[in-house]
Amino acid sequence: MLIQLGIMGLLAAILPLTMVWVSSDANKYRKLAAVTLFLTFDLIIFGGFTRLTDSGLGCPDWPGCYGHANPFQAHEHISAAQSAMPTGPVTVFKAWIEMIHRYLAMGVGVLIVSLMVIAWLRWIKSARRHARFAPAMPTLLFLFVCLQGAFGAFTVTMKLQPIIVTCHLLLGLGLLAMLTWLHVRQREHPALSPTAVSLRGPALLGALLLFVQLALGGWVSTNYAALACTDFPTCHGVWLPQMDFENGFTLWRKLGMTADGEYLPFPALTAIHYVHRSFAFVVAAVLGWLALRAMKISGMQVVGRCLLAALAVQLCTGLATVYFNWPLAIAVLHNAGAALLVLILTMLNYKTRLAPHGAPASIARPPTAY
Structure with missing residues (x-):
């Protein structure tokens, strides 16, 4: 089984690797970083679809x-589980969604391994070692994707325990931020005005709040x-609804249960929803100002x-999720x-910290081959 899964991961990575190899882009390492970033962004979206379905x-x-x-090979087991619980967690449709998500994750893992290997080869063979090809970031990415895979396993084996699933999501977004940083590092940047440096602190604050x-x-x-709140701007028709913060924000507990093993009361769900909704205004104000x-x-107008x-768009989709009773497409x-906010804010932080003087002339034309 493990060999077959490994083959599936390689197959998922063959197409993007082939696209990079036949690309006319002179810097194929930069192209590989861009393709890996794009597929990781897609993987996060599909992961959200997996969770929301x-x-x-x-x-x-x-x-x-x-x-x-x-799932083809496991069809008998899946069909038996679906027959026993037609609306349960195991159906043919859900099994395929889950396994496709895993195949895509393995494909991204193969691409990250490729980035790490190529970076080390370039670093060892190059007489003039350029910072943009330093292997530290690709190696950290490899370790990070291994950790992400472990949390993916915990998500299943611990039956969707909320803290595990939340960490799995945050690690995925962290992986996206790191790949964005790696990709932006490969590109040439024009010199920015000295006022760009003044955004370093606000950009970092925005990233922390996000x-x-x-x-x-x-x-x-x-x-x-x-x-948990189906109206806006009030919640259950009042500005301050009944909320249970203690049970709502107890981190180590089973899905839908309190730490004592009782069913999670509805005021706890209300507290979870209300805090996220309220803090969104703080984040929106800071990021809007930024x-x-x-x-x-x-040089920073586009970003x-x-x-x-x-x-x-994020504020609109958040409001639409409540107004239209959580439609799947809008939730996705x-x-x-x-994920897009993470990507853009990472680019903004890079520009304020590592690109105020533009790309050094010595690396303006990187090597053309792997």
Whole structure:
């Protein structure tokens, strides 16, 4: 089974690797970093789709499905589970969603291993070692994706325990941020005005606030609290609804249960939803101000406009999720918007910290081959 799963991971990576190899881009390492970033972004969106369709236990074991490498081979077991519980966590549809998510994750893992190996080869063979090819970041990415894979296994074996699933989500977004940093590092950057440096602190603050909001959003999603408040701007018709913060924010507990093993009371779900909703206004205010500041700085206008647009879309999809009773498509878009904010804010932080003087002339034309 493990060999078959390994083959599936290689197959998932063959197409993007082939695209990079036949690409006309002179810097194929940069192209590989871009493709890996793109597929990781897609993987996060598909992971949100997996979670939102309740397919996380579509195959209740790991890494295979009932001990097999694909749902075809496990069809008998899946059909039996579906017959016993037609609306349960195991169905043919959910099993395929879960396994496709795993195949894509293995493919991304292969691409990250490729980035690490190529970086080390370049670093060892190159007489003039350039910072953009330093292997530290690709190696850290490899270790990070191994940790992410472990939490993917824990997600299944610990039956969707909220803190585990939330950490799995945050690690995925962290992986996206690191790949964004690696990709942006490969590109040439024009010199920025000295005022760009003044955004270093605000950009870092925005990233920290966004991380907190992502953790709160993940906690809402993994506790299925998205519809704990179905009206806006009030909640249950009042500005301050009844809330149970103690049970709502007890981290180590089973899904839908309190730490004492009782069913999670509805006021706990309300507290989870309300805190995420309220903190969103703080994050929106800071990121909106940051975007407007960036738009006034030469060389940062594009990233500032992108940040402002992504923030507006994210607020709209969040409100639409409540108003339209949590439609799947909008909920997936809300997850995608969170990933997009991470990507853009990482680029903004890079520009304020590592690119104020532009790309050194000695590496303006990187090697053309792997």
